[in-house]
Amino acid sequence: MSCEGVLSHLSRLEVQARSRKTQPQQRSRVTELKAAAEQLRMQREQLRGGGGDAQGGYDAIETRQGQGLCLSLPTAYDGVFLETYNLEIDVKPTPRIVRHNIPPFIPLSDLVEQSDMQTDLRTFLDTLSQHLNAFSGRKQQLKLLKELHKSVEVMESNALCSILVMMVTVPKEKTAVLCTLDYTDHTRCLPTRVHFECNGKLLADSPDWDKIRSLLLETPVHKALSDIRTMGNIV
Amino acid sequence: MDDSARRLLQRLIRRIPAQMLKTTLEKWGRLTAAQKQSMDFTEPKWAFTERLLDICEENGWTGKHITELEMTYVIDNPNQGMWYAFQLMDPEDDARSVELTHFKEQFKSHLSELARPVSVKIKKHADDAIWIRIAWGDSFSRPNHLKPTYVVHHLQTPYVFVTSLTSKQKPFLSQALVLSTRHQAIKDASLSGRKLGAIRDLLMRQYQQVFPTSYPSPLAERNETVSNPQIEKEQAKSAENRLQMACEAFGDGMLPQLQSSVYKLETKFKDHTNKTMTEREEPFRCVVKFASTNLLESLRHCAASGIASTPVTPLLSSIPLKGRNYFVIKDNGPGPSSQTRQTQN
Numbered sequence: 001m002s003c004e005g006v007l008s009h010l011s012r013l014e015v016q017a018r019s020r021k022t023q024p025q026q027r028s029r030v031t032e033l034k035a036a037a038e039q040l041r042m043q044r045e046q047l048r049g050g051g052g053d054a055q056g057g058y059d060a061i062e063t064r065q066g067q068g069l070c071l072s073l074p075t076a077y078d079g080v081f082l083e084t085y086n087l088e089i090d091v092k093p094t095p096r097i098v099r100h101n102i103p104p105f106i107p108l109s110d111l112v113e114q115s116d117m118q119t120d121l122r123t124f125l126d127t128l129s130q131h132l133n134a135f136s137g138r139k140q141q142l143k144l145l146k147e148l149h150k151s152v153e154v155m156e157s158n159a160l161c162s163i164l165v166m167m168v169t170v171p172k173e174k175t176a177v178l179c180t181l182d183y184t185d186h187t188r189c190l191p192t193r194v195h196f197e198c199n200g201k202l203l204a205d206s207p208d209w210d211k212i213r214s215l216l217l218e219t220p221v222h223k224a225l226s227d228i229r230t231m232g233n234i235v
Numbered sequence: 236m237d238d239s240a241r242r243l244l245q246r247l248i249r250r251i252p253a254q255m256l257k258t259t260l261e262k263w264g265r266l267t268a269a270q271k272q273s274m275d276f277t278e279p280k281w282a283f284t285e286r287l288l289d290i291c292e293e294n295g296w297t298g299k300h301i302t303e304l305e306m307t308y309v310i311d312n313p314n315q316g317m318w319y320a321f322q323l324m325d326p327e328d329d330a331r332s333v334e335l336t337h338f339k340e341q342f343k344s345h346l347s348e349l350a351r352p353v354s355v356k357i358k359k360h361a362d363d364a365i366w367i368r369i370a371w372g373d374s375f376s377r378p379n380h381l382k383p384t385y386v387v388h389h390l391q392t393p394y395v396f397v398t399s400l401t402s403k404q405k406p407f408l409s410q411a412l413v414l415s416t417r418h419q420a421i422k423d424a425s426l427s428g429r430k431l432g433a434i435r436d437l438l439m440r441q442y443q444q445v446f447p448t449s450y451p452s453p454l455a456e457r458n459e460t461v462s463n464p465q466i467e468k469e470q471a472k473s474a475e476n477r478l479q480m481a482c483e484a485f486g487d488g489m490l491p492q493l494q495s496s497v498y499k500l501e502t503k504f505k506d507h508t509n510k511t512m513t514e515r516e517e518p519f520r521c522v523v524k525f526a527s528t529n530l531l532e533s534l535r536h537c538a539a540s541g542i543a544s545t546p547v548t549p550l551l552s553s554i555p556l557k558g559r560n561y562f563v564i565k566d567n568g569p570g571p572s573s574q575t576r577q578t579q580n
Contacts, residue, residue, distance in 0.1 A: 063447050070447045086446040099556060101444045105391040107331070156335055159363045160391045163334055184332065 033092065036118065040069075040091050058125055067092060073129050075136035077189070078220075082136040087128075094118055105160040106131050107186075130187045135161060137189035137220075144222040151235050152225060162186060164221065169235040177203065181216060191217060208233060236291055240298035243380050244291065247305050248284045255312070256283070263307045265300065266290065302356060302380060306368050309385060310360060313431040316398050320426040320434050320558075323393040323412065325419035333390055333417055335359060341415035342367070350407040354378040363389055371404055384408065387431065388416075394424065394438050396431055425559040433491035438558045442491055445482040477545050481538035484547035485555055490531040496560040498523040498550065503566055518566065531555060 059072040073085045088099040095117040102108050108128070115124035138161035145166075146154060155178065156165035164181040177198045181191040194216045196203040203209055212233055215224040228234050236244075251259055257276050260266055266274075270290050275283070291300070309315075339357045346353055352372040359365050367386040370378035384404060387396040395412055409421045428434045436442050468474070504512040504519035512519065527533040534551050537543035543551065554560055 059448065061447060072446070072448065086444070088446060099444075099446075101440045101446075104393060104439055105389075156359070157363065158334070158391055159389050160331075162332075162391070186331075 036092070036094075039118070040095070040121075058129075063088065068098070069095075071125065073125070073132055075129075075133045077133070077137040077140045080140070082140060083132075085132055089117070089121075095121065102128075102132070103135075103159070106135060127187075134187050134189050138162070138183060141189065141220050141222055145225065148222055149225050149229075160186070164191075168225075171232065171235050175199075179216070181221065189220065191221075236288070236297060239377075239380065240291075240301055241288060243298060243301045243305070244288060245284050246381060247301065247308070248280055248287065251308055253280070255308070259304070259308045259311070262311065263304045265294075265296070265304075298380060302354075302368065302370070302383075305383075306356060306358060306366065309368075310358070310366055313385075313387075313398075314429055317427055317429060318396050318398045318431045318434055319400070320424035320438060321395045321397060321409075321412075321421050322424040323395065323416055323418040323421050326393075327417040327419070330417040331391060333415075335365070335390065338365070338390060338415050342411055345414045346407065346411035349410055350404070352378055353407075354380070365390065369404075369408070386412075387435075388412070389439075390416075392439065393418075394435070395421070396435060398431075425561040427560065428493050428495075430492050430494075433493055437491040437493070437555060442489065443487040445479075445487050447483065474539075477541055478539045480545040480547060481535045484538060484552040485531050485535040490529065490535065490555075492528070492532075493530040493554070493560055494528070495524055495526045496530055496551075496554055497525075497562070499561075499563045501563065501565045530560075 061070050062068065063070050067090060069089045069091055071087045071089070073087070075082045075084070085102050086100060087097055087102070089095050090098045097108070097112065100108070106128075111124060111128055111131070115127065117124055142154070142157060142161055142164065145152065151169065153167040154164070155167055156163065162183045164183070166179050166181075167176050168179055169176055175198060177196050180193075180195050180197070182193040183190070184192045194213045196209060196213075211231075212228055215227055218224075219227065225234070248256070253276070260271070260274070273290075274286060278286075342357065343355050346355055346369070350371060354370040354372075356368040357365060358368075365388050367388070369384045369386065370380045371382075371384070372378040382399065384400045385398050386408065388394070397408070400408060413419065413421050424438070426434050426438065500521045500523065501518040504515060506513060525534075531554065534543065534547075534554070538545050538547050538551075549556075550562070550564075553562065
């Protein structure tokens, strides 16, 4: 600006210097925030490093002029890509989730409480991803079960897919048996407990049912049922 | 069948639209093929009701069967009356493992203890929704089946949806829900609407939310209409930005259909030209209501077309973000310099 003289420039510098003097107490806060920002930037670089494959990288991108971080959590089961979930995190003053599309039966607030998003965002995301992938996997198994095994009736399931009660028919006696699968570990796709009921009573142990039980505990339910069918134990 | 059951059936048939009678009776599944054949769905409703009453007498059915028919109809046609959302708070450790049979037993037993006499019917729908029908009585009368309350809940979620509940009945229902779902409290979620599916989808986040991604915006791609390359849209970039911000605030595609959003203002009047009002000590109480057949769609369009400024104000984007459509806004802080708007839970 050629019309501005040296004097006006000097007075501006003077104002700047004066204002700097009156902000000493803010400096420590500024240093604090700068340190936090640096930490988050490092974590963001870590997250970006994976490049979007299953190993790492949650497709982190910055939003709102660096104030926010948006993450993508894809889920997959058996080689099929399923739902992708998203989180938007506000980084200042402390990291907190402002927006997400994670279903309410996933214990998001519990996971946030149990982890330190400021120092170890990666662990939080990994645990959340575990829950989401397991849920997607269980949900997919239920869908395939319904599609592939029309002779098996699903008596009870829930939104979290943590319980599955099915009715199967034994060919010899033509009796109906209720199979209950409890998925108490929500980070896994396989059940933790399987039990059978016939006519309101728990079935006694027998080698046949033990075999079926171990199949259901170790193999995804839709595959286990195919195997059990082939063995001839159910219709 | 006693008088009250007859009256209930008459009321129900009057309520069900003629074109839905056949499907509702099919879904109910209690009529035999022969009985279904004998029904004439073209005759006037009063005659139809008489015929149905005869069949009920033949089969020895009671009020219980009629309430079952009513529930079948309501589950398929829930969008009558206002639904209100509630949120369960502070789950106990075993809240996540509450399963259906346990919940049903506990709810029935707790509610009967709290609000005797009461008639409770619980049905699990295919989509994991638990439907509860409650007919309330009191010390002088049997349960009134003409004014039932309906409750919908999905286990392992904190949300409960209720219709036709009076303030007297509310504490009993609240307590029974809290105990049977293993939580410590329940609160009003400040969300209501005529469409059950809409408020449920909003809270369960079952609509297409838009998040910023590093990939090119699918919205921009979709909006690229094939046009004459010699025509240049001057403001294409800002229109695109507005659309992106509108979709980030409200969502993409079909949005849950809300009918209104209410803002109860308890803020001080601010207008320099009106000293009398500005000098008043008490806040200027005022209620602002936005109403539409599809409120979120309208608001998104307002933002995308530039009628509402972007980035979208939190007052509007809080509706889908917080899943509520009732807000109380108060001033915060003492003097005019620190006056900020604050939304109250």
